[in-house]
Amino acid sequence: MRLPVTLRATLAAAAAGLLVLLVPAQPAWAHAKLVKTDPADGATVGAPLAAVTFTFNEMVKQQFSTVVVTGADGVSYSDGAPKSVDKTLTQPVKPLPNGAVRVAWRTVSVDGHPIEGQFTFTNAAAAPTSAAPSSPPPSATTAPAGTVSSAAPTLAADPASDDSGSGGVVWLVLGGVAVVLVLVGGVVWWRRRSVAG
Numbered sequence: 516m517r518l519p520v521t522l523r524a525t526l527a528a529a530a531a532g533l534l535v536l537l538v539p540a541q542p543a544w545a546h547a548k549l550v551k552t553d554p555a556d557g558a559t560v561g562a563p564l565a566a567v568t569f570t571f572n573e574m575v576k577q578q579f580s581t582v583v584v585t586g587a588d589g590v591s592y593s594d595g596a597p598k599s600v601d602k603t604l605t606q607p608v609k610p611l612p613n614g615a616v617r618v619a620w621r622t623v624s625v626d627g628h629p630i631e632g633q634f635t636f637t638n639a640a641a642a643p644t645s646a647a648p649s650s651p652p653p654s655a656t657t658a659p660a661g662t663v664s665s666a667a668p669t670l671a672a673d674p675a676s677d678d679s680g681s682g683g684v685v686w687l688v689l690g691g692v693a694v695v696l697v698l699v700g701g702v703v704w705w706r707r708r709s710v711a712g
Contacts, residue, residue, distance in 0.1 A: 547571045547624035549632060552600075556634035563640045564611060567618055579623035582606035586638075587614030589623040611638045 553568045554560050567584055577599035584592045584606060594607040604622060616638050621631035 526609075527671055530548050546626060546628040547575050547622070547630060549575045549630070550616070552634060554636040557636065557689055559637040559639050564608055564638070567606045568607075569620060569622075571602050571604070574602055574603060574625055575599055575622040576625065579620070579629075580604055582618065582620045584608050584611075585617045585619070586612045587616070592616075611640070613638055613640070633636070 548571060550570045550572050552570070554564070567582065569582075577597065580599060582593055582596045582597045582604070586592050592609045592611050594609045597604050597606040599605075604620075606618075606620075614637065615635055617633060617635050619631075619633040621629065625627050
């Protein structure tokens with residue numbers, strides 16, 4: 516049985532409305548990506564550094580961020596915890612020794628997705644006059660320099676952020692279904708009223 520033109524038009528409009536509701540929710544599923552670092556991967560630094568900075572395409576969660584800056588002597592020169600402002604994550608560092616410096620980082624997107632990576636640069640600034648810090652060297656990671664991995668880190672992901680992302684999509688789908696049901700119900704009522712009249 517072929518559907519009347521009015522009913523087909525109503526169903527098409529309802530389907531289009533459902534698509535309009537669902538399409539804006541898709542960007543929330545995207546994960547943060549590293550845009551640039553300062554110093555850049557492979558760069559040679561000629562002036563003393565006070566911090567290493569990371570710029571992402573969206574904000575990241577400061578409480579789940581870690582950055583380990585290791586000198587050529589195998590010692591960690593990270594000075595405290597990293598700080599996040601807008602889309603930038605900054606890791607203060609102690610005076611670095613000359614030579615290769617490895618930076619290993621991991622953080623969590625606002626949607627709860629963990630990301631991590633590492634890069635290296637060369638410190639050619641004048642050697643620091645103070646004694647090198649005595650903290651033990653960090654455990655080595657196996658990811659190649661400059662790569663970003665989606666492997667789950669040992670950090671505890673924020674479960675609330677995962678629930679909020681999926682919960683929003685569920686409400687959008689339920690809202691779209693409700694719109695379709697109301698429109699179909701209205702068409703059925705109108706047809707019955709026309710037949711009765």
